[in-house]
Amino acid sequence: MYPIVLLSVLGIVTLFIGFSKSKNILLPAVLLFLAVALAGNFFEWNKGPLLYFYDMFRVDNLTLAFNGIVLISAFMIVAISGGFQDNAEAEPAEYYSLMLFSLVGAIMMVGFEHLIMLFIGVEILSVAMYVLTGSNKRNLRSNEAALKYFLMGAFATGIMLFGMTLLYGATGSFNLSAIQAYVSTTQQAVPSYLLYAGLLLLMIGMLFKVSAAPFHFWTPDVYEGAPTIFTTFMSTIVKTAGFAALYRLLSHSFTGIYDFWWLVVAIIAILTLMVGNIGATTQNSFKRMMAYSGISHAGYLLIALTALSKPTQNAIVFYSLAYSLSTIAAFGILMLVSKQRSFEGQPDERYDAFNGLAKENPFLAFVLTVAMLSLAGIPLTAGFWGKFMVFSSAAERGIIWIPAIAVLMSTVGIYYYFRVIIASYLKEGDIAKIRVAPFYQFVLVLATLLTILFGLAPGLLEGLF
Template sequence: MYPIILLSVLGVVTLFLGFSKSKNVLLPSVLFFLIVALAGNFIEWNQGPLLYFYDMFRVDNLTLAFNGIVLVSAFMIVAISGGFRDNSDSEPAEYYALMLFSIVGAIMMIGFEHLIMLFIGIEILSVAMYVLTGSNKRNLRSNEAALKYFLMGAFATGFILFGITLIYGATGSFKLSQIQSFVTITNTAAPSYLLYAGLMLLLIGMLFKVSAAPFHFWTPDVYEGAPTIFTAFMSTIVKTAGFAAIYRLLDHSFGSAYSFWGIVIAAISVLTLVVGNIGAAGQSSFKRMLAYSGISHAGYMLIAITAFTRPSENAIVFYSIAYSLSTICAFAVLMLVSKEKTVEGQPFEHYDAFNGLSKKNPLLAFVMTVSMLSLAGIPLTAGFWGKFMVFSSAAERGIIWIAVIAVLMSTVGIYYYFRVIIASYLKEGNLIQIRIAPFYQIILVVATFITLLLGLAPGLLEGII
């Protein structure tokens, strides 16, 4: 509860800081605000489950763990934003305030105990992201991305609302606990088709938010058109909140209806894996590759939800940590490298931008290499153990066939992730030595270190929930 209150107030404070004559105060202030929110988040550790806001919001260790991932990811993204000094037309206070408000929406999605709370959280998060996607007003790609994201997001919102309506019509309640009681009773008698229809519509809208196929079509264009810093925000924080919300919905309300939704989620996870990996393999743009990569990783996390065992919780949390660290580092390096060359006034974001990166910028090459290895699931990185946990949960459920497909798709991922490593170390390029701010370097080094540390000692997070 504390992060919601703190970030709501501090978001307004950030807007007022925009009136100050010196813009340099904004970046350290927002970083401090996020640290305060992170500290407030863990005050209630091991005290739950607690209910707030008329029992509409639930705080337990799972909620706090996902909140921590979101807040740490936000801290890293804000730290590499550089105060938005590269854009003379930017209004940093507005951008930072929108980011803080969107985190409030993400936290509401993570801890909802009432479907109305879920809807409010989704809309707070989504509306902020629509604005940030189109924040580069002079860039036609950014404008197009914002329009696509808004129109398709509004369409997905319709599915969510209709689904919530049908669930309420079937159960007479918006509360997860009461819905769970109804589902348990009806499963022992006769299934409620109205309830199942509502669940499917609600899942369609939520799967759109996490870029699961076949609801992924917006992802490559929006990721490519949005400013890279906000693409990093979208691909990590939005995805983490989305999967936390999906897992909570199914675990706290529809667990006894697993025989119905388990088949659907299994089919979507396989389709998402195939679409994401095959799509990524055919890209020449590194940024679009990361978009399809995000789709494929949504498929891996859906496998953990499909398994729906006790290890699934730990698998989703650990996978979210590994994915967020590697993805933010990859986007951070891309932001630095792409500025060195422009094409038609736009940053050069193709694979060729990394040619010869290791010659003059060994730190950036190393950070990118570790990120790609982790995303590919190579041993001694956090990504390897994330996938291992996902596959283990699938094996415990007995759905070995999904694990086999996921392993095959992982081999495809090795191809497109290693293209960046090959370009960095084995190809010739004309990149100059890139100047990196000290704090920027610290963020990259710490994130890379944690990725390797969790790869060597994954037990550090064992029993965290």
């Protein structure tokens, strides 16, 4: 509960700091706020489960673990934002406040015990992201991305809310424990098609948020159009919160009708893997490739949800952390490289922008290589063990055919991830030496070291929750 209170208050404080004449204090202040929220998050470690806000919000070690991933990701993303100094018209206080408020929504999604709390969390997170996506007001791509995201997100939210209504009509409650009691007793004797319809509609709304196919159409355009720093925020924090919410929903309330929903999730997982991996192979833009990459990784996480076996919890937490670290590092390098030259009046975000990166910038090329290897699932990186845990969870349930297809799709992923590595090391380019700010460099080093560390010792997080 502490992060919700702290971030809500500190988000308002950030707005007031924005009134000061000097903007230089803003970035350190926001980093301090996030560090305080992260420290407050673990005050309740091993004290749960605890219920707050009239039993609508649940705090346990799993909630705190996901909160930790969200807050660490936010800290690293803010650290590489550079205070939005590249945009002379930017009002950093507004952007940082929206980011802090969106984290409140993400944390509500992670720990909800009541469907209304889930809805509030989704709306707080989504509205902030709509605004941040269109924050580059003079860029038509950014405006288009924000409009698409808003319109499709509004429809998805309406579908999700209708699903909640049907669940209430079937069970008489929005509380997860009450829904679980209904499903485990009444549902065993008399199937309720109202319950089935409500669950499907609720899942559709949530699957939109995590970019699962066939609800993924917004993702490439929004990722490409949004400012890169907010694309990074969206691709990590929104996805982590979305899968934490889906896991809590299905594992806590709907295990009694597992036979009904598991095949639906399995089909969506396979479709998501195929759309994401095959779609990424045809892209020339690095940001669009990362968008389809994010879709494919949603498919891998859906495999763990499909299984819902004992290793599923560890698999989702570890995979979310590994994916977030690699994605932040990859987009961090893109933000540095894309400024070196322009394409069609915009920073160059194509694969060609990385040509010859290793010649003058070996450190940046190495960080980018580790990130791509991890996303591809190559051994000795955190991404490899993330996929291994996901596949193991499905195998423990006895579902072998889904991991088999996923392994095949992983080989497709190697192609488009290695295109970036090949461009960095084997192609000729004219990238000059790039100056990297010390703290920016620290974040890249931290993301890379953690990716390698968890690749060498994946058991460090095991048993914490």
